[in-house]
Amino acid sequence: MKIAVCIKRVPDSETRVKIASNGKSLDEAGVKFVLNPYDEFAVEEGLRRGEVTVVCLGPAAAQETIRTALAMGADRGVLLQTDAAPADGFVTAQALAAELQPGGWDLILFGKMAIDDYNQQVGPMVAELLGLPCVTAVAHLEIDGQKGVAEREIEGGIEVVEFPLPAVITADKGLNEPRYPALKGIMAAKKKPLEVKPVQLGAGTIEVVALTPPPERKEGKIVGEGPGAVPELVRLLREEAKVL
Amino acid sequence: MSATRLILAVCEQRDGVLRKISHEVVTGARRIGETVEAVVCATGPVQGADQLGRFGADKVVTLSNAAFAKYNPEGYAQAIAERVRAGGYAAVVFAASATGKDLAPRVAAKLGVGLAADCTDIAAEGSTIVATRPVYAGKALLKVKVATKPAVLSLRPNVFTPVERPKTGAAETVAVTVVAGRVVVREIKAAETGALDVAEAQIVVSGGRGLKEPANFKVIEELARAFGGQAAVGASRAVVDAGWRAHADQVGQTGKTVSPTLYVAVGISGAIQHLAGMRTSKVIVAINKDKDAPIFKVADYGVVGDLFEIVPRLTEEIKKLHG
Numbered sequence: 260m261k262i263a264v265c266i267k268r269v270p271d272s273e274t275r276v277k278i279a280s281n282g283k284s285l286d287e288a289g290v291k292f293v294l295n296p297y298d299e300f301a302v303e304e305g306l307r308r309g310e311v312t313v314v315c316l317g318p319a320a321a322q323e324t325i326r327t328a329l330a331m332g333a334d335r336g337v338l339l340q341t342d343a344a345p346a347d348g349f350v351t352a353q354a355l356a357a358e359l360q361p362g363g364w365d366l367i368l369f370g371k372m373a374i375d376d377y378n379q380q381v382g383p384m385v386a387e388l389l390g391l392p393c394v395t396a397v398a399h400l401e402i403d404g405q406k407g408v409a410e411r412e413i414e415g416g417i418e419v420v421e422f423p424l425p426a427v428i429t430a431d432k433g434l435n436e437p438r439y440p441a442l443k444g445i446m447a448a449k450k451k452p453l454e455v456k457p458v459q460l461g462a463g464t465i466e467v468v469a470l471t472p473p474p475e476r477k478e479g480k481i482v483g484e485g486p487g488a489v490p491e492l493v494r495l496l497r498e499e500a501k502v503l
Numbered sequence: 504m505s506a507t508r509l510i511l512a513v514c515e516q517r518d519g520v521l522r523k524i525s526h527e528v529v530t531g532a533r534r535i536g537e538t539v540e541a542v543v544c545a546t547g548p549v550q551g552a553d554q555l556g557r558f559g560a561d562k563v564v565t566l567s568n569a570a571f572a573k574y575n576p577e578g579y580a581q582a583i584a585e586r587v588r589a590g591g592y593a594a595v596v597f598a599a600s601a602t603g604k605d606l607a608p609r610v611a612a613k614l615g616v617g618l619a620a621d622c623t624d625i626a627a628e629g630s631t632i633v634a635t636r637p638v639y640a641g642k643a644l645l646k647v648k649v650a651t652k653p654a655v656l657s658l659r660p661n662v663f664t665p666v667e668r669p670k671t672g673a674a675e676t677v678a679v680t681v682v683a684g685r686v687v688v689r690e691i692k693a694a695e696t697g698a699l700d701v702a703e704a705q706i707v708v709s710g711g712r713g714l715k716e717p718a719n720f721k722v723i724e725e726l727a728r729a730f731g732g733q734a735a736v737g738a739s740r741a742v743v744d745a746g747w748r749a750h751a752d753q754v755g756q757t758g759k760t761v762s763p764t765l766y767v768a769v770g771i772s773g774a775i776q777h778l779a780g781m782r783t784s785k786v787i788v789a790i791n792k793d794k795d796a797p798i799f800k801v802a803d804y805g806v807v808g809d810l811f812e813i814v815p816r817l818t819e820e821i822k823k824l825h826g
Contacts, residue, residue: 270639272756272775272776272779274642275642276639276643278643285639285643296757297757346645346647347617348608348617348618348620349611349612349615349616349617349618352612374640374757376645377620377621377636377637377638378620379599379604379620379621380607380608380611380618380620381608382608383605383609384608384609384611384612384618386609387580387608387609387612387613388612392577392686393609393686394576395604395605396601396604396605398750408689410692411605413574413600413601413602413691414600414700414702414703415693415694415699415700416694417691417692417694418573418574418688418690418691419688419689419690419691420686420687420688420689421686421687421689422685422686422687423685431750432750432753432757433750463650464616464649465617465618465619465649466647466648466649466650467647468633468646468648469646470638470643470644470645470646471643471644471646472642472644473637473641473642473644473782476801476803479787479799479800479803479805480804480805481794481799481805481806481807483806483807484806484807485806485807485808485812485813486808486815486816488813489806489813489816489817489820492806492817493817493820493821495804496765496788496804497824500765500803500804502764502785502786503765503821503824
């Protein structure tokens, strides 16, 4: 199977967020960047099913992220190079769709979302732009020839979804156990083809006004120690917080 | 400035019954527009749709098609996009629910417009829609302008508390024709833990590694049950990764983001990934044996000590209130 996996370079989940002096973006000084955790499930799924090309939209430094996927076992990488990954999901989808358009892919995989911008939209938008069927947030996947069955979590249940290939799938946690790159893989990754293509992004649909710290939660209190504190806790929840 | 803004509120049904989250969608839509049209895809009349007028819908439109019994991603997207194209809407508002997260990007891409997803606040500034959304796992808020018309938005569940603004809404059913979908929902398997989802529950009781072993989750389940059907059980990443609980229950950066009225964290230390998933809860209670655990920094009320003594006592007290 010929598979494309779209990946993103994101700040590690432990990152302390410092806002840049423009008031609109993350101050990247000292930030460690990683392959988006949901994309690891997508890469793993691709590796189990066929020949994998990873495609990443981002700055020059995202070559490192692509190398991580190559070290996991992907065959080749494409960097659609921009100054920075845009906050704009639709514009990102347009650039990826343009790259993937002529591809003849059996499967295009994404993580269900990136843990930096929480946009959760690029996969299904690419599917729409390419006219391909799409199932999002997939936690279980079976493919038999040109037919697939996917399971996705919904409120209070699991949707069982049938779809034909070629298709776009976005991966949720639980789809598989992503492998760690082994030393051999890391060495091999250095020699795998990585093509860098500068891209011009389309007109923006989303304009960033400001990035701000979240409101501080007001100082809480320790009600007490042990089960003896429970009646006072319940009283506070009823009378002060008014949630019971 | 535009005279009146018309907003399309995309509501949801399951098994022919309106999902309550639709009240939040209509409430959110009212915040940014003078006129709200609620729309729901279904096979026929939707039970509860007539209630949407109470929350500010001027009109409730059922887009009906025989293929709309279950979620039909391609059919719903086509029907809604066609409605929007025919309309003059300033914005299209979805819930950031399992369905909304899947459907909103499809509709936005069909229309070639931007989507601000999982918003916790929305406002109209003149003819522009501005949205605020948590990013970096809730460690920052991103305020954006949607530069395209219409703006497509999805709203984080449990944030837009339904406000009653009664309207005498007209109801209308429109039969729609859509192409046969390639993506077909064959069945819905019910979750083992009941119908209440952590992302939509008013009260969430979550357990972590402090529970020591999976069987001990019964103290969490009993506390949740004491709230009389309003509470769902959540879990930290550590216990989900250990296989004690299903991923559906996981709260945090690689799980669900929740904003309940009351969040009770039991035996959860409060790793940054967990805080990401629950810090927008209205009231947070933490029960932990380690008084220095980071969870106490975000908790409104903390009780330090042995959860196996504290939680059963709390269950007893809650039962008294609901008894």
